[in-house]
Amino acid sequence: MKKLERQVGAPLFERTSRHVILTAIGRQLHEDLRQAHRQVEAGLAPAVNTASGIHGTLRVGYSAPWNGNLMIKTADAFHLRHPDCEVPIQEVQLHDLLGPLRAGALDLQLTELPIGEPDITTGPVIAREPRALIVPADHPLAQRETVSLEDFARIPLVTIAGTIPQYWLDQHYPHRTPAGEPIARGPVATYWQEVLSPVAAGKGASPTYARAAHYYSRPDLVFIPFSDAPPVVYGLLWPSDGENARVRAFVQTLSEIAGTRPGLPSPQPALSAGDLDL
Structure with a gap:
């Protein structure tokens, strides 16, 4: 700083035992250099991004x-x-x-x-995300405030078909309840949105996440949160x-x-139902 002040020919800071503040000339120099620094940063950014591969x-x-x-x-x-x-x-x-x-x-x-x-x-x-079950508005389960995983045994599931890992399907569309009761199968849809119509028609129910009610709310459907399902x-x-x-x-x-912790783990084996506590 002393060298810079000698180069400018005037003090840039007022120094006391209690504080150090910029002089008027120091404030002007700071403002001028800050604008120049921004221009330099803007000019360097493309080169930095290119060198790092972020382009x-x-x-x-x-x-x-x-x-x-x-x-x-x-x-x-x-x-x-x-x-x-x-x-x-x-x-x-x-x-x-x-x-x-x-x-x-x-x-x-x-x-x-x-x-x-x-x-x-x-x-x-x-x-x-918390899980929910979509049921027809006239189904007895629709009167409940919550459902249980055991309620899967009370109504067929409308499922998704396609190029999907079987372990993924087993996780989200189980064949048995935690107590071992079989879960019947209803119609099969290709796109998830297609499950809504057969559910509304009384052909079955579909598991989903609770937030889906805000996106797919219909008068003939009811979204009921699970009381015991993992997210x-x-x-x-x-x-x-x-x-x-x-x-x-x-x-x-x-x-x-x-708001999560970043990480770059290696490829992992398939998670089982026990891994996600379903």
């Missing part, structure tokens, strides 16, 4: 509609940090849960666990051979916004 396009997806809001918020924050990287976002359909990742159409997605595939890395858990767990997934600086940076940003 180009990062394609992200989500499987639950409420996660779309989180992904958009994260993409906006990510783009502010890395303006040379575009982040298109799309919804992933459950009937082809891992297809877009494996086809190279997505680089990263947020979806319901468990996923345990040798070519897919399971990243940090981002959220946990739906949402985690990040990406191709194991596709991890790069863009993916790591987005995972970091999303973890910060969601």
Whole structure:
């Protein structure tokens, strides 16, 4: 500082035993240099992003509609940090849960666990959502404030078909209750939204997350929370051979916004029903 003051030819700070403050000339120099510093940072940012690999396009997806809001918020924050990287976002359909990742159409997605595939890395858990059961409005269960996992035995399940790991289906659409009672099967849908009509028509029930009531509320459907079911767990997934600086940076940003701890674990084996306590 003394050297800079000699170069300027005037004091930049007023110094006492109690404090150090800028002089008028010091304040002016600080303001002038701050504007120049911002220009330098702006000029360096593209080069830094290019050197770190955070440029180009990062394609992200989500499987639950409420996660779309989180992904958009994260993409906006990510783009502010890395303006040379575009982040298109799309919804992933459950009937082809891992297809877009494996086809190279997505680089990263947020979806319901468990996923345990040798070519897919399971990243940090981002959220946990309470479960609910969708039943016809005229079904006896519709009068209840909560349902139990044992109530699965009282009504067939409308399920999803497609290219979905069997362990994932067994986790979310079990064949037996915790007490061992068989759970009947109702109609099979391709898209999750298609389960709503057969449920409303009295053909069965469908498990979901409690927040779904805000997105799919209908007068002929009732969403009842479970009293004893574990939450739906949402985690990040990406191709194991596709991890790069863009993916790591987005995972970091999303973890910060969601209030979770970021991490980049190795591929993991499939989780069992016991792992998620269902």
